[in-house]
Amino acid sequence: MKLVKATHLNGSIAVPADKSISHRSIMFGALAEGTTTVHNFLRGEDCFSTLHAFQQLGVPIHDDGKTITIEGQGFNGLKPAKSAIDIGNSGTTIRLMMGILAGQSFQTIMYGDDSLNRRPMNRVMLPLSEMGAQLEGAQETEFPPITISGNSDLKPITYHMPVASAQVKSAIIFAALQAHGTSTIIEKEASRNHTEDMIRQFGGSITTEGKTITVTGPQMFQGQEVIVPGDISSAAFFLTAGAIMPDSHITLTNVGINPTRTGIIDVLTEMGADMNMRNQDVQNQSATIDIRSSQLTGITISGDIIPRLIDELPIIALLATQAQGTTVIKDAEELKVKETNRIDATAEELQKIGARITPTADGLIIHGPTKLHGGHVSSRGDHRIGMMLQIAALLTDEDVTLDRAEAVAVSYPHFFDDVRTLAQGGESK
Ligand code: SPQ
Numbered sequence: 001m002k003l004v005k006a007t008h009l010n011g012s013i014a015v016p017a018d019k020s021i022s023h024r025s026i027m028f029g030a031l032a033e034g035t036t037t038v039h040n041f042l043r044g045e046d047c048f049s050t051l052h053a054f055q056q057l058g059v060p061i062h063d064d065g066k067t068i069t070i071e072g073q074g075f076n077g078l079k080p081a082k083s084a085i086d087i088g089n090s091g092t093t094i095r096l097m098m099g100i101l102a103g104q105s106f107q108t109i110m111y112g113d114d115s116l117n118r119r120p121m122n123r124v125m126l127p128l129s130e131m132g133a134q135l136e137g138a139q140e141t142e143f144p145p146i147t148i149s150g151n152s153d154l155k156p157i158t159y160h161m162p163v164a165s166a167q168v169k170s171a172i173i174f175a176a177l178q179a180h181g182t183s184t185i186i187e188k189e190a191s192r193n194h195t196e197d198m199i200r201q202f203g204g205s206i207t208t209e210g211k212t213i214t215v216t217g218p219q220m221f222q223g224q225e226v227i228v229p230g231d232i233s234s235a236a237f238f239l240t241a242g243a244i245m246p247d248s249h250i251t252l253t254n255v256g257i258n259p260t261r262t263g264i265i266d267v268l269t270e271m272g273a274d275m276n277m278r279n280q281d282v283q284n285q286s287a288t289i290d291i292r293s294s295q296l297t298g299i300t301i302s303g304d305i306i307p308r309l310i311d312e313l314p315i316i317a318l319l320a321t322q323a324q325g326t327t328v329i330k331d332a333e334e335l336k337v338k339e340t341n342r343i344d345a346t347a348e349e350l351q352k353i354g355a356r357i358t359p360t361a362d363g364l365i366i367h368g369p370t371k372l373h374g375g376h377v378s379s380r381g382d383h384r385i386g387m388m389l390q391i392a393a394l395l396t397d398e399d400v401t402l403d404r405a406e407a408v409a410v411s412y413p414h415f416f417d418d419v420r421t422l423a424q425g426g427e428s429k
Contacts, residue, residue: 001405003393004416006423008247008293013238013418015230017042018256019411020166020194023050023092025226027100027174028202029070030059030078034223038068041228044411046090053097053110056081072223075103075178084109084145089116089339089381089410092167094144095124096195099171102133103178104150111145115339115381121146124171127159131175156181156217163334164189164307169213173199173206179217187211191307192260201226229286230254233384234412236264236312238422241391242291243273244322250422252289253279263309265289267316271296271323298325298368306331311338313364314346314388320366321355322395329363339382339410349377349389353400374398383410390419 022042027050029036041047051068055061058079060071078100087094087110094110098121101108111117122142125135134149156179161168169185173195176183190211199206202221207214235255242250257265257280268275272295279288298320301309309316313332320327335342347359353375356367372395379386379402386407393400408415 001402003390003400003402004419004423005397006245006394009241009245009394009422010249010425011422012251012253013422014253015235015255016044016412016414017228018231019044019046019233020092020192021228021256022047023090023096024194024198025228026050026054026061026068026070027096028198028221029072029223029226030054030057030061031075031100032072032202032221032223033074034072036070036072036223037225038070039225039227041068042231042411044409044413045088046093046410049086049088049090050093053085053087053093056085070223072221074220075218078104080106081108084111087112087116087144089113091116091119091338094146095121095167096170096174098124098128098135098146098148099174101148101150102128102131102135102175103152103154105152107147107149109145109147117144119143120337123163123165123168127157127168127172128175130159131155131157131179133175154179156183158184160186161188164191165334166191166193166195166307170195173213173215176215177204177217177219182214182216185213187213189304189307190260192258194258197258227284229256229284231411232256232261232264233311235289236315237387237391237415238418239264239268239275239289239291240315240319241394241422243268243275243294243296244319245394246293249290249292252291254286255289256285257287258285260308263305264312264316266305267299267301267309270299271319296323298323298327298366300328300330302328302330310334311384314342314384315391317346317350317357317364317366318388318392321350321357321368321370321372323368325368327366327368331362333362340380340385342382342385345380345382345385346388349380349385350392352377353392353396372396374400376401376403378403379405379407381407383407383412387412387415390416394419
């Protein structure tokens with residue numbers, strides 16, 4: 001696909017719904033007693049993987065094109081799927097469902113696409129096995145298809161997490177909610193807390209003190225009305241575009257500002273971006289953000305901020321190509337086990353269009369500012385790499401063509417429409 005060109009970007013975009021919260025709204029709705037309605041559900045492929053998986057497990061879920069209605073079955077009401085469940089590209093779906101299915105008294109097989117079938121699952125399989133479930137990967141590996149033989153009598157666990165991961169934490173929490181007794185999870189670094197927030201929203205209880213999470217099972221939830229805020233990880237592409245494109249001013253409405261996700265705001269602020277936040281909605285954790293063309297300076301990004309911006313690192317690398325000086329990204333080895341190896345994919349694809357960027361064992365080193373040029377690049381099937389490359393393409397008046405552009409549909413189906421809207425200086429629906 002030939003990527004969109006623009007001289008500047010202007011206008012307002014309503015950021016698409018949060019992917020992490022959309023997944024969890026289906027999960028909690030299915031596991032609650034009674035009806036849950038989900039407004040502003042993300043209509044991306046990953047979230048439909050979660051929705052279809054629960055339908056296969058016997059949960060009635062209706063979609064009228066606007067609102068999702070879930071007839072919750074409770075933790076004890078799930079039914080065995082008639083066949084193996086296709087999870088597509090979604091790491092969040094497969095890992096969190098492993099935690100849910102660990103406490104069920106039946107067997108389930110889940111598999112994904114080529115990318116998901118290469119992502120590591122031991123990080124979830126090991127603690128869930130310790131709690132009493134049986135999990136097996138393909139041909140004695142840790143890779144999907146994963147066969148889960150659940151155990152309706154799970155043991156609680158005390159677990160020191162070896163990686164900073166909301167997916168691992170959430171999988172253990174879902175199993176702990178079904179176990180008899182108190183589980184304690186100690187995070188390596190604090191990661192996104194949407195699972196914990198939603199437990200409270202659905203009438204359950206969980207405590208967090210620093211990096212220690214305590215949850216006692218079994219628990220029961222009541223159906224709720226969920227309004228999903230916009231996804232700051234999707235907003236990040238336009239926050240970056242607004243800062244690095246000349247003569248630009250972008251307004252992003254309904255941006256999720258849960259503090260476990262706002263590392264990108266901290267980075268933009270430290271690099272000197274001309275940005276302001278207004279209309280904060282405390283209950284919905286959302287705000288409007290304005291961003292304008294900015295003079296940026298390179299910085300070092302490392303340590304406990306990394307989980308707060310892990311999915312934004314490819315677009316932050318692009319941001320850094322336009323900043324004065326050197327930006328160093330460290331402590332981000334987790335990027336190697338995302339939809340692609342995002343350290344290599346970011347460095348190699350940006351190098352093709354002129355960026356001065358070097359991959360390291362745990363991150364990237366980027367020198368700027370650099371004038372990018374045209375070329376032929378690939379998303380490698382990774383939505384975040386594809387969207388980052390479209391924003392990069394706006395910086396050159398030469399042609400940039402992108403292979404596997406359709407990957408963006410995983411988290412942001414109308415991404416290219418929003419780029420065109422801003423390139424024409426308009427306002428999105
Ligand atoms: O679901 P998936 O494919 O793992 O999605 C990604 C993404 O870029 O959209 C990662 F590839 O986001 C993860 C994120 O990196 C979503 C997530 C969640 O909703 O809990 C947590 C993070 O993953 P992890 O492994 O750090 O827990």
